[in-house]
Amino acid sequence: MARPVFIVDGSRTPFLKARSGPGPFTPVDLAVQCGRPLLARQPFAPDAFDQVILGCVNVIADEMNPARVAALRLGMGEQMVAFTVQINCGSGMQSIDTGYRYIREGISDLILAGGAEALSHAPLVWPNSGVRWFAGFAGAKGLGAKIAAALKVKPSYFKPIIGLERGLTDPITELNMGQTAEKVGHLFGITRAQSDAYAAESHQRLAKAQKEGFLKGEVETAFSRDGKFYDHDDGVRPDSTAETLAKLRPVFERPWGQVTAGNSSQITDGASWVILASETAVAKHGLTPKAVILDSQWSALDPSIMGLGPVLSASALLKRNGLTLQEVETWELNEAFATQVLGCLAAWNDDKFCREILGLDGAAGEIDRAKLNVDGGAISLGHPVGTSGNRIVLHLVNAMKRLGTRRGVATECIGGGQGGAMLIETV
Amino acid sequence: MDLLADRVLELGPKPAADSSYRNFKLTRDEDGIAWLLFDRAGVSANTLSADLLEELDAIVTALESERPTGLVVRSAKKSGFIAGADVNEFRGASEPGAVETAIGRAHAVIDRLEALRVPSVAVIHGFCLGGGLEVALACQMRIAIDDARFGFPEVMLGLHPGLGGTVRFTELVNPMQAMTLMLTGKTIDARRAKSLGLVDAVTQERHVRNAVRDAVFGRLKRAKPGALNSLLNLGPVRGFLASRMRSEAEKAAPRKHYPAPYALIDLWEKHAGNRSAMLNAEKASFANLMVTPTAQNLIRVFFLREQMKKVAGSGNKVAHVHVIGAGAMGGDIAAWCANQDMRVTLADMKAEPIAGAMKRASDLFGKIMRKKTDQRDALDRLIPDMDGDGVRNADLIIERCRKSSS
Incomplete structure (x- = not known):
């Protein structure tokens, strides 16, 4: 018997744009920074959870299974089961989805599900040729052999590869994520001007949300050891306009591409948690549910057009629940690239695409921009890949509570050619 | 897990229930190694009292007559090795002669322990302070567990080490370092103790059996006193260093109110390098300090603080x-x-x-x-x-x- 699964609370760190060098926090540091105030405001002790699930893509060597490291550092007790999940850009939602299924099936009652990512800590990787040379050198016995091994060195062995760049390149098609957005834009006739206008609005929406205090209770100030504090998403540029963004040069496909640094999501560090509870846990601890998770869906497609993932997963999700696009009142569709978001909207409005790919009777229709990413998104906030899926669910809940809407979908495209979507209702 | 807590300390073979000693357990393992465990009756931490030392004397006699292949000296208390002398016995001392007689008896026991003709190794976890460290120094080898802490806090009570510590410590460890530790009363961790040469090895509980076996059978790499030590213990060098120490001490604790540091410096300057003379002089100097108003006042403060700790510790634990x-x-x-x-x-x-x-x-x-x-x-x-x-x-x-x- 399926049991209802509630989202009772959640919090995240400010999203911190990667500037020069590693940021102040590792993935687990970030998870601890926003987890501590979240746990402190609960009426139950941190060890009351049944398990901890954390999405994280770029796990650093010091923090293998970051979920467990975070659970212990959060004082959740030695007996806290904790595991890390990874489905690339959907990891933070996969943690919620996994927890949702454990609770729904009656195995767990209270789960902390999150996402954590510190892209600024992505390592520099030595070329394999260099690693092989070093292994030969280190293994050489005797002075003569050592010198002989040392002499084989070539300068190219020390040319580091930026790990992040590799991570953002699809290993099957060898396309960079930005290039997949270019491709989606081309397929649906998205223009540079449209992308820039979308991006500028993302910044303006986030700036407004920050100014109006819409993020209070969601974003928890982070404090670093050197006495600094971080209290807001610092990638926001309120002065961005379509005109200023139009001056930027394309970064992925020069010189004629349309995807620029300004209309792409930012490289960012951040973590996010939501607390999932069964009816039993709600009653036991006297919790106030904010929303209930109704369903979720993962879909997959050609990796070279991964940006359309949300269209596939959200459409399948709505179909199963007998809902139309228009019946969803609030949308969070992760802004990997402005061009990609606009491509998704265009696909839903494309009669042929909807008939042949989604199996609908015709175009699914428009999503009103007023319902979509109401307080900005990854273009203005940044996209810590393992965290974003968690953030959009958390923010969807908070935004719906504020707007007084009932039904919402959070969905994201996933590098590698997948999409994830989650249907929730406020309670 | 609490369930396994009793198994944490490696204490050798399980002692018989009817131990003939009040404050000790004594067993022999399959290699013929004797495990002498300090386990003072009725308290959670070991301290050295007169009756405990008397019992130790009887044990040493027994070990002399039926010699084991080796001797392990350690504590059966989770709290640590030995926290020092039983300060209760210092309270109200007013007659230096009586103190010197008492300390003389204690010296004799420690000297006999040191003279035992079997390889002896102290295995030290937790606090190993004052008299406790002096017991460890009377063993031929010392193995520290990671969490061990060492120190001579006597100076805080207006005293200096009185159970041969001034002699054995300055012989084993660079005397400048040894004197600094005794003059300041600071404690050091196991790693630092190893780098000073105070302990021969640092390890974890799970390796104690193997470490002890290696120590007893001559396979343990010993910490060697540096070549510099004997040089620094030479007369003319001592004179120069001692005057430096005095001027340093003067900054922290004027001689008029705090005689102990100066007594310790004098002791070392006059007698270092001459073991029996220094041991004798240590007893007399210790006895003289014990009856000073400074020491007696500091001892009183010590007990007040202990009482306060007890009061503070008795309430609910604040998490x-x-x-x-x-x-x-x-x-x-x-x-x-x-x-x-x-x-x-x-x-x-x-x-x-x-x-x-x-x-x-x-x-x-x-x-x-x-x-x-x-x-x-x-x-x-x-x-x-x-x-x-x-x-x-x-x-x-x-x-x-x-x-x-x-």
Whole structure:
């Protein structure tokens, strides 16, 4: 018997744009920074959870299974089961989805599900040729052999590869994520001007949300050891306009591409948690549910057009629940690239695409921009890949509570050619 | 897990239930190694008292007559090795002669332990202080467990080591370092003890059996006293170093009020290098210090502090402290609590003072904690709380008193 699964609370760190060098926090540091105030405001002790699930893509060597490291550092007790999940850009939602299924099936009652990512800590990787040379050198016995091994060195062995760049390149098609957005834009006739206008609005929406205090209770100030504090998403540029963004040069496909640094999501560090509870846990601890998770869906497609993932997963999700696009009142569709978001909207409005790919009777229709990413998104906030899926669910809940809407979908495209979507209702 | 707690210490073979000793357990393992466990009756930490030393004397006699292949000396108490002498026996001493007679008897026991003709090894966990360290120094080898701490805190009681420590410590360890430790009363950890040559090895409980076997059968790599030690213990060098030590001591503790450091420096300057003379002089000097008003007053303060600790320790355990106000005082109280293993929520409406407090805490933990993971864990326990949420689950709430002019 399926049991209802509630989202009772959640919090995240400010999203911190990667500037020069590693940021102040590792993935687990970030998870601890926003987890501590979240746990402190609960009426139950941190060890009351049944398990901890954390999405994280770029796990650093010091923090293998970051979920467990975070659970212990959060004082959740030695007996806290904790595991890390990874489905690339959907990891933070996969943690919620996994927890949702454990609770729904009656195995767990209270789960902390999150996402954590510190892209600024992505390592520099030595070329394999260099690693092989070093292994030969280190293994050489005797002075003569050592010198002989040392002499084989070539300068190219020390040319580091930026790990992040590799991570953002699809290993099957060898396309960079930005290039997949270019491709989606081309397929649906998205223009540079449209992308820039979308991006500028993302910044303006986030700036407004920050100014109006819409993020209070969601974003928890982070404090670093050197006495600094971080209290807001610092990638926001309120002065961005379509005109200023139009001056930027394309970064992925020069010189004629349309995807620029300004209309792409930012490289960012951040973590996010939501607390999932069964009816039993709600009653036991006297919790106030904010929303209930109704369903979720993962879909997959050609990796070279991964940006359309949300269209596939959200459409399948709505179909199963007998809902139309228009019946969803609030949308969070992760802004990997402005061009990609606009491509998704265009696909839903494309009669042929909807008939042949989604199996609908015709175009699914428009999503009103007023319902979509109401307080900005990854273009203005940044996209810590393992965290974003968690953030959009958390923010969807908070935004719906504020707007007084009932039904919402959070969905994201996933590098590698997948999409994830989650249907929730406020309670 | 608590279930396994009793198995943590490696104490050799299981002792018979009807031990013939009150304060000790004595067993022999399959290699013929004797395990002598200090286990003072009725208390949770070992201290050296007259009756315990008397019993030790009888044990040494027994070991002399039926010699084992080796001897392990360690504590059966979880709390540590030996915390020092039983300070109760120092209270109210007024007659130097009587003190010297008593300390002479104790010396004889320690000397006999040292003279035992079997390989002896002290295995040390937790605190190993004062008289406890002097027992360890009477063994031929010392193996420290990771958590061991060593020191001679006698100077805090207006005394100096009195059970041969001034002699054996300065012989084994660079005398400048040894004297500094005895003059300041500071404690050191196992790693530092190893680098000084005070212990031969540092290991974990799980390796104690193997380490002991290696020690007894001559396979343990010994810490060697540096070549410099004997040089620094030479007469003319001592004279120069001693005057330097005196001027340093004068800055911290004037001779008029604190005679102990100067007595220790004199002892070393006059007698180092001549073992029996220094041992004898140590007894007399120790007895003289014991009856000074300084020592007796400091001993009284020691007992007051112990009593206060007991009172503080008897209440409910505070696991979560909520500190309101992250200013200089609030922040420092919060850092102190986090250092004491408590969960602390540090509440302030503004981020700036909390950030400042976090930096001060981070700097403090960096100074007082050697391990990066300990620093991290203490900082993790110190939770910034801008919404005052910590108050609902706190066991104790501390609100900073504001200075008010009205």
